[in-house]
Amino acid sequence: DSGVTQTPKHLITATGQRVTLRCSPRSGDLSVYWYQQSLDQGLQFLIQYYNGEERAKGNILERFSAQQFPDLHSELNLSSLELGDSALYFCASSVSGTSGSEQFFGPGTRLTVL
Amino acid sequence: AQSVTQLDSQVPVFEEAPVELRCNYSSSVSVYLFWYVQYPNQGLQLLLKYLSGSTLVKGINGFEAEFNKSQTSFHLRKPSVHISDTAEYFCAVTWDTGRRALTFGSGTRLQVQP
Numbered sequence: 001d002s003g004v005t006q007t008p009k010h011l012i013t014a015t016g017q018r019v020t021l022r023c024s025p026r027s028g029d030l031s032v033y034w035y036q037q038s039l040d041q042g043l044q045f046l047i048q049y050y051n052g053e054e055r056a057k058g059n060i061l062e063r064f065s066a067q068q069f070p071d072l073h074s075e076l077n078l079s080s081l082e083l084g085d086s087a088l089y090f091c092a093s094s095v096s097g098t099s100g101s102e103q104f105f106g107p108g109t110r111l112t113v114l
Numbered sequence: 115a116q117s118v119t120q121l122d123s124q125v126p127v128f129e130e131a132p133v134e135l136r137c138n139y140s141s142s143v144s145v146y147l148f149w150y151v152q153y154p155n156q157g158l159q160l161l162l163k164y165l166s167g168s169t170l171v172k173g174i175n176g177f178e179a180e181f182n183k184s185q186t187s188f189h190l191r192k193p194s195v196h197i198s199d200t201a202e203y204f205c206a207v208t209w210d211t212g213r214r215a216l217t218f219g220s221g222t223r224l225q226v227q228p
Binding site: 002004033035042043044045048055056058090092097098099100101102103104105106107108 | 221
């Protein structure tokens with residue numbers, strides 16, 4: 001158990017819909033990262049937050065957005081869903097958010113878009 | 115662009131045999147190197163990391179890796195594998211310049227056969 005929690009574990013929805021994925025980092029970790037894992041794209045970095053502020057952006061679509069709240073939990077919002085958005089979405093957290101800081105991964109949310 | 119290459123998508127090996135999973139990255143300037151393991155239907159777990167110092171790094175479950183700056187490689191090794199080592203292994207890198215999130219290789223599926 002990494003100490004990072006993600007809800008829900010599974011999500012099935014239809015094209016065009018909007019969903020919210022939630023992540024609670026390990027106690028004491030200030031930085032949260034979101035990654036997408038799909039069969040064709042592999043593991044890709046989406047976005048990073050540090051203590052409530054956006055720190056870095058990766059291959060995140062404009063239809064996707066995220067935020068980190070004052071209690072440090074984070075939400076990833078996916079809208080106008082397409083079939084290709086079906087993937088495993090991971091949240092990770094680290095203490096400082098610097099390059100060498102170890103990232104602890106949650107169990108992931110499996111999103112299926114029908 | 116900075117990239118990570120895992121040359122082998124699948125590595126079949128017999129139980130108790132040695133194994134090496136290969137990883138190469140695009141630039142050796144101020145890198146931090148990680149190996150993660152993903153068991154079926156689970157999140158990512160850190161096996162080992164190289165931040166600085168000794169180029170031979172020991173991790174959990176008997177795994178080790180060697181940082182080779184001239185070859186820009188960070189190959190993962192285990193002298194004797196077990197059935198329970200069957201999993202997907204990901205090499206990941208962060209660089210001190212630019213984005214601080216992990217850049218992952220495409221993964222290597224280690225299949226240990228009895």
